[in-house]
Amino acid sequence: MAATQHFLDLGQFTKEELRKILDLAHALKAKLKEGEKPPLLKDKVLAMIFDRESTRTRVSFDVGMRQLGGQTLMLTGDEMQLSRDETIADTARVMSRYVDAIMIRLLSHDDLEEMAAAATIPVINGLTRFSHPCQIMADIMTYEEHRGSIEGIKIVWQGDSNNVLMSWIQAANLFNCELKIACPEQYKPNQAMQAEINATNGRVQVTQDPVAAMKDADLVITDTWVSMGDLDATIRREILSPHRVTQELMDEAKPDAIFMHCLPAHRGDEVTSDVLDGPQSVVFDEAENRLHAQKAVLCWVFGIEELK
Ligand code: CP
Ligand code: NVA
DSSP, X not given: OOOOOOBOOGGGSOHHHHHHHHHHHHHHHHHHHTTOOOOTTTTOEEEEEESSOOSHXXXXXXXXXXXXXXXXXEEEGGGSGGGGTOOHHHHHHHHHTTOSEEEEEOSOHHHHHHHHHHXXXXXXXXXXXXXXXXXXXXXXXXXXXXXXXXTTOEEEEESOOOHHHHHHHHHHHHTTOEEEEEOOGGGSOOHHHHHHHHTTTTSEEEESOTTGGGTTOSEXXXXXXXXXXXXXXXXXXXXXXXXXXXXXXXXTSOTTOEEEEOSOOOBTTTBOHHHHTSTTBOHHHHHHHHHHHHHHHHHXXXXXXXXX
8 A cells, every 4th residue: 555645844855746746736727727627636525623723724725625626624623622632643543534634734743743643644734833835835836937947046034933934944955946044043943943954055044134135035035923822922023123024125135036925914014015015026826826736735645646
């Protein structure tokens, strides 16, 4: 029997494997724009467990599964026995007897890995404190639509060293991008992230200078200063403020640089509205592409790699 294909982190893939999923995402998007919804996952049931808030992940997985001819079950951690101490492994074993795949959002990456180890069906990471791989699949797809290949481009990350950044570090390593992380000392990469950076042979670098980092940037990215699970909101806003992406800061990048944010945005904190709504911003294409990228991820976990 073939091993169960989980989608837990970009670091688990080769560039060629991710390329196939991205190509399928582009193809599925093109088909949908032609009004076609190939029922590649007819009768498959995806259980979606949300232990934390979500708009995009929740809606795009649900709609994506329906477009592929499958069905979804929406569950929240607090309405499951998980909230009364049933283990994540036992939950995985039981769910594996009912549904065909699980997509889960929860803070603990260890719990995600424990679930995947116990499940006999595919498990997809819908965001943990460690990483957010589905988001970066959509981001790469979006860059490719607007500017072509991401191979060798310069990416600048401004702000907090969080889960979205972790997945971008892994993507930058695979696709040979230069990634400059501009962050304050207090919110610099932790040990796990630094280990990931050390494995990139200098492709990923950290600086405390938000302005100098922007030189020659093709792609500028930021995210909330207060991620789910962060408690120190007030102090974070104060310390991270030099990394706010304003138009003035954007002007330090290449003139045709584009701006991304996984959303939800906190206008006036990590990014100003003139940038978010401005001509360099592709944030709503990025949000749309969550749908198309995740449809490809869903196909991949079920062993479907291309449109026939
Ligand atoms: N970007 C993202 O994952 O959004 P949601 O939290 O709304 O799912
Ligand atoms: N870094 C954010 C991403 C939200 C989609 C968080 O973890 O809350």
